[in-house]
Amino acid sequence: MNADAQREAVYGAPPEMLAVRDDLTPMLSQYADLCETHDDAVVLFQVGDFYEAFCGAAEAVARTCEVTLTKREDSTGTWPMAGIPIDNAAGYLERLLDAGYRVALAEQVEDASEASGLVDRAVTQLITPGTVVDEELLEAGRATYLGAVARGDGDTDAADEYGIAVLDVSTGECLVTGADRALALEELERLAPAELVVGPNCDLPSLSFDPMQTPFEPDAFDVEAAESTLSSYAPRPDAVVESDAECRAVGALLAYAEYAQGDSKLEYVTRVTRFDPREFLQLDATAIRSLELFDSRSARAGSTLFSVLDETACALGRRRLEAWLRRPLVDRDAIEARLDAVDALCDDALTRADLRDHLSAVYDLERLVARVSRERANARDLRSLKTTLDRVPDIREALAETDADLLADCRESLPELDGVRDLVGRALVSDPPQEITDGGVIADGFDAELDDLRGTAEAGREWVSKLEAEERERTGIDSLEVGYNQVHGYYIEVTNPNLDRVPDDYVRRQTLKNSERFYTPELKEREDEILRAADRADALEYDLFCEVRADVAAESERIQAVADVLADLDVLRTLADVAVANDYTRPEFRTEGPGESDRTSDGGIEIDAGRHPVVERAQDEFVPNPASLPAGSVTLITGPNMSGKSTYMRQVALVCILAQMGSFVPANAARVPVIDRVFTRIGASDDIAGGQSTFMREMSELTDILHNATDDSLVLLDEVGRGTSTADGLAIARAATEFIHDEIGATTLFATHYHDLTDVAADRETVFNLHFTAAQRDGEVTFLHSVADGPSSSSYGVEVAHLAGVPGTVVDRARSLVEFDVSKTAESHATDAAANGHSETVGRAETAEDGTLAAYVDGLENGHTGKNARDVEMPTADAGAGSGAGSDSDSVSGATAGSDAGFDPELEAVANRLREADLVDTTPLEALNLLSELKHELE
Numbered sequence: 007m008n009a010d011a012q013r014e015a016v017y018g019a020p021p022e023m024l025a026v027r028d029d030l031t032p033m034l035s036q037y038a039d040l041c042e043t044h045d046d047a048v049v050l051f052q053v054g055d056f057y058e059a060f061c062g063a064a065e066a067v068a069r070t071c072e073v074t075l076t077k078r079e080d081s082t083g084t085w086p087m088a089g090i091p092i093d094n095a096a097g098y099l100e101r102l103l104d105a106g107y108r109v110a111l112a113e114q115v116e117d118a119s120e121a122s123g124l125v126d127r128a129v130t131q132l133i134t135p136g137t138v139v140d141e142e143l144l145e146a147g148r149a150t151y152l153g154a155v156a157r158g159d160g161d162t163d164a165a166d167e168y169g170i171a172v173l174d175v176s177t178g179e180c181l182v183t184g185a186d187r188a189l190a191l192e193e194l195e196r197l198a199p200a201e202l203v204v205g206p207n208c209d210l211p212s213l214s215f216d217p218m219q220t221p222f223e224p225d226a227f228d229v230e231a232a233e234s235t236l237s238s239y240a241p242r243p244d245a246v247v248e249s250d251a252e253c254r255a256v257g258a259l260l261a262y263a264e265y266a267q268g269d270s271k272l273e274y275v276t277r278v279t280r281f282d283p284r285e286f287l288q289l290d291a292t293a294i295r296s297l298e299l300f301d302s303r304s305a306r307a308g309s310t311l312f313s314v315l316d317e318t319a320c321a322l323g324r325r326r327l328e329a330w331l332r333r334p335l336v337d338r339d340a341i342e343a344r345l346d347a348v349d350a351l352c353d354d355a356l357t358r359a360d361l362r363d364h365l366s367a368v369y370d371l372e373r374l375v376a377r378v379s380r381e382r383a384n385a386r387d388l389r390s391l392k393t394t395l396d397r398v399p400d401i402r403e404a405l406a407e408t409d410a411d412l413l414a415d416c417r418e419s420l421p422e423l424d425g426v427r428d429l430v431g432r433a434l435v436s437d438p439p440q441e442i443t444d445g446g447v448i449a450d451g452f453d454a455e456l457d458d459l460r461g462t463a464e465a466g467r468e469w470v471s472k473l474e475a476e477e478r479e480r481t482g483i484d485s486l487e488v489g490y491n492q493v494h495g496y497y498i499e500v501t502n503p504n505l506d507r508v509p510d511d512y513v514r515r516q517t518l519k520n521s522e523r524f525y526t527p528e529l530k531e532r533e534d535e536i537l538r539a540a541d542r543a544d545a546l547e548y549d550l551f552c553e554v555r556a557d558v559a560a561e562s563e564r565i566q567a568v569a570d571v572l573a574d575l576d577v578l579r580t581l582a583d584v585a586v587a588n589d590y591t592r593p594e595f596r597t598e599g600p601g602e603s604d605r606t607s608d609g610g611i612e613i614d615a616g617r618h619p620v621v622e623r624a625q626d627e628f629v630p631n632p633a634s635l636p637a638g639s640v641t642l643i644t645g646p647n648m649s650g651k652s653t654y655m656r657q658v659a660l661v662c663i664l665a666q667m668g669s670f671v672p673a674n675a676a677r678v679p680v681i682d683r684v685f686t687r688i689g690a691s692d693d694i695a696g697g698q699s700t701f702m703r704e705m706s707e708l709t710d711i712l713h714n715a716t717d718d719s720l721v722l723l724d725e726v727g728r729g730t731s732t733a734d735g736l737a738i739a740r741a742a743t744e745f746i747h748d749e750i751g752a753t754t755l756f757a758t759h760y761h762d763l764t765d766v767a768a769d770r771e772t773v774f775n776l777h778f779t780a781a782q783r784d785g786e787v788t789f790l791h792s793v794a795d796g797p798s799s800s801s802y803g804v805e806v807a808h809l810a811g812v813p814g815t816v817v818d819r820a821r822s823l824v825e826f827d828v829s830k831t832a833e834s835h836a837t838d839a840a841a842n843g844h845s846e847t848v849g850r851a852e853t854a855e856d857g858t859l860a861a862y863v864d865g866l867e868n869g870h871t872g873k874n875a876r877d878v879e880m881p882t883a884d885a886g887a888g889s890g891a892g893s894d895s896d897s898v899s900g901a902t903a904g905s906d907a908g909f910d911p912e913l914e915a916v917a918n919r920l921r922e923a924d925l926v927d928t929t930p931l932e933a934l935n936l937l938s939e940l941k942h943e944l945e
């Protein structure tokens with residue numbers, strides 16, 4: 007049985023209980039009923055102060071939560087039972103969720119002391135990864151989404167439409183979008199809901215994240231049913247959604263969320279917002295992952311872009327920062343508005359500091375107001391809400407002088423909500439208790455009746471407090487005491503030796519070992535008065551509290567508006583703080599937006615002294631690099647391993663992303679276009695679970711780029727083609743480069759070790775070569791990390807192997823092999839190159855240095871790999887586009903034509919074996935054996 011099946015086996019009513027169903031005690035019968043109606047979860051059944059589970063579920067709870075498995079015995083049998091204490095249930099619930107269980111809380115919904123017979127119980131909450139609302143189970147600064155995906159009607163054209171909806175049940179944020187399957191799935195990956203309700207006929211591939219997939223009534227996805235659910239959240243559903251698929255997704259999502267919250271409408275979901283993914287810079291899951299925006303492959307803390315930016319002061323800001331980074335803008339005006347605001351704050355340290363100060367005192371207003379609406383908020387929550395709202399006037403004041411439109415808008419749209427502040431301020435004591443049923447919550451002076459009751463109780467207590475002295479005097483018993491206990495109430499206690507002095511009006515209440523307890527009719531009367539008043543006061547306080555909470559709930563929408571503005575402000579000030587602290591600069595935009603006709607010939611990317619925002623933090627000295635990438639150009643980047651190629655490519659993309667989210671960028675200056683998408687094909691990683699080899703994955707990512715990139719896109723390719731044979735890899739890399747350049751026109755950066763690829767620059771004006779250099783002295787390599795024009799001449803592979811710790815003997819031997827073979831091949835290489843009219847200086851290239859393994863491999867591939875080159879049908883480049891330096895296809899086919907004479911198959915076999923050797927997975931002994939075999943072959 008797999009893990010899912012194991013979990014499901016304990017859902018539903020226990021079969022052993024069903025077998026004796028009619029004989030079960032009323033309580034267990036109630037348990038079995040609730041298990042049957044909630045057969046998609048482990049039912050935790052409140053019995054007093056514990057949540058109990060029985061039978062198979064009890065065993066699962068005991069195992070997962072590490073609590074004792076006990077048993078309950080009654081006339082019908084012995085039932086395994088396990089319980090978790092309600093008071094600190096959060097930790098146990100978390101364990102159950104982590105173990106993949108869904109949990110239904112069946113709570114006592116009537117006061118056990120008032121129930122005649124069996125206490126009424128109902129499932130009040132379903133707890134699953136996407137429906138948790140408990141603060142202790144949620145990550146503060148991250149939205150936790152419940153998601154739904156639905157498809158258009160199978161019989162119509164709309165069948166290709168997919169709808170995606172997400173809801174953060176803890177805050178009420180609800181988003182819906184729709185698109186074709188590919189785009190919709192991309193959006194789903196970007197939103198990465200923790201739990202997913204999937205509609206009928208949705209054909210989902212394996213996802214890059216791992217949501218809990220929840221089966222839910224297919225009927226909820228029917229258009230009519232979905233529209234009816236949606237209509238209680240949006241009076242005109244057709245004004246919110248644009249297709250049936252969207253309607254189905256959001257309707258079913260809300261229906262499931264209602265079911266999870268005990269079948270009640272979610273009053274705090276006040277706005278269902280539709281968005282179009284095309285209105286944002288599209289970053290798919292691959293790009294988000296490979297640019298390490300949120301998750302890093304390195305274990306180093308602070309090694310993602312998000313962690314560099316995250317100087318937020320409150321959870322509201324943190325969640326908003328994540329949303330902005332996940333979804334940068336494409337509307338130039340909106341971007342400039344954010345940049346103006348950040349700019350203004352950069353220049354105003356005082357306002358920044360003020361804002362930080364105020365915002366760090368605010369609570370998570372979105373979650374607070376959601377709790378208020380769900381009637382789950384206690385008095386402390388309302389006080390936190392007030393504390394937050396109290397900061398609003400100060401925040402408005404701090405923004406009083408600002409010129410930036412967005413900041414001024416924030417100031418103007420910040421409602422002060424005096425009514426709510428005043429109400430909570432007057433109604434609740436300043437430091438209320440956690441419980442709302444035990445009194446002590448409502449402030450004096452708020453309600454006359456409550457004040458009266460309190461006055462009565464207080465007067466009674468005062469009377470009692472004086473009673474001791476009076477009775478001592480009346481009876482002459484100095485040791486007489488007046489006391490109170492929960493069971494017997496007020497009493498007068500007299501020790502045994504003094505019992506003979508007890509007056510006649512004392513009535514015996516309790517006998518203890520050394521004393522007797524009494525009351526007097528008058529004391530009893532006072533006691534009744536006090537207790538009656540106190541009980542009534544507690545009940546009245548609870549009612550008053552609920553009224554106050556309901557009044558606050560009525561302002562949900564305006565409070566959510568405050569939360570919205572505070573979140574924006576926190577992000578804007580964070581971006582300004584980060585810009586100042588890290589010396590970022592304001593980017594300039596060269597185009598109005600994707601697809602706009604005013605794209606000019608200089609609509610490319612120009613970065614002066616750009617840095618990688620994350621790598622620069624980890625580096626003692628980061629070397630800034632420029633980028634000059636005309637629109638639609640392809641830039642081929644060569645250079646030794648570890649020289650900085652990937653860092654460079656990524657930093658260009660990160661500058662563009664930061665700019666479009668409205669942030670300053672790590673550079674001295676940056677002029678950038680508004681791009682529509684960033685595509686990445688970086689790093690080789692297997693997707694064995696998804697059934698893809700490294701190469702297949704590489705190719706499917708490349709396919710995605712070739713199909714979907716536009717001339718407004720930025721494409722990063724890192725070593726495309728390396729997952730297969732050199733000849734095939736080079737052919738694919740070359741063909742892809744030509745296609746992207748000639749057909750798509752996306753601005754592209756391509757890091758490669760295929761030196762032959764650099765020839766593409768020779769006959770295309772907007773294909774350029776850049777390279778990274780390294781200095782080699784006394785056999786040691788130092789990476790300079792600075793970019794220069796032209797292709798690189800060496801890869802320093804042996805030296806990098808040395809740096810990586812490959813044993814000295816192997817490195818020395820490899821070096822001598824390289825030198826030996828290079829000298830052997832250099833001559834024919836030079837001859838071939840001359841014969842092809844192809845010098846080593848191509849385009850803006852620098853002259854290659856020989857004496858390295860790369861030059862040797864170059865030699866083989868350029869001049870002596872006739873077999874490989876012949877095996878691959880290279881697409882012929884447009885001859886007319888050549889610049890005269892020899893077109894790429896010329897150079898390859900020329901090499902092929904003239905190479906057979908110098909082709910040495912044995913030498914190539916050795917080279918191939920060397921090339922394919924995986925040094926990381928080679929033990930020193932295997933390496934020595936390999937070398938010895940190679941030597942043998944050569945000799």
Ligand SMILES: Nc1ncnc2c1ncn2[C@@H]1O[C@H](COP(=O)(O)OP(=O)(O)OP(=O)(O)O)[C@@H](O)[C@H]1O
Nearest residue numbers: 625627628629646647648649650651652653654791
């Ligand atoms: N501009 C820079 N200034 C300082 N250090 C840098 C710079 N660029 C990169 N580095 C350092 O060099 C390391 C290697 O960089 P990177 O991964 O970009 O090299 P690469 O050329 O892509 O390597 P490979 O070809 O092996 O993938 C980085 O982890 C970083 O520590």
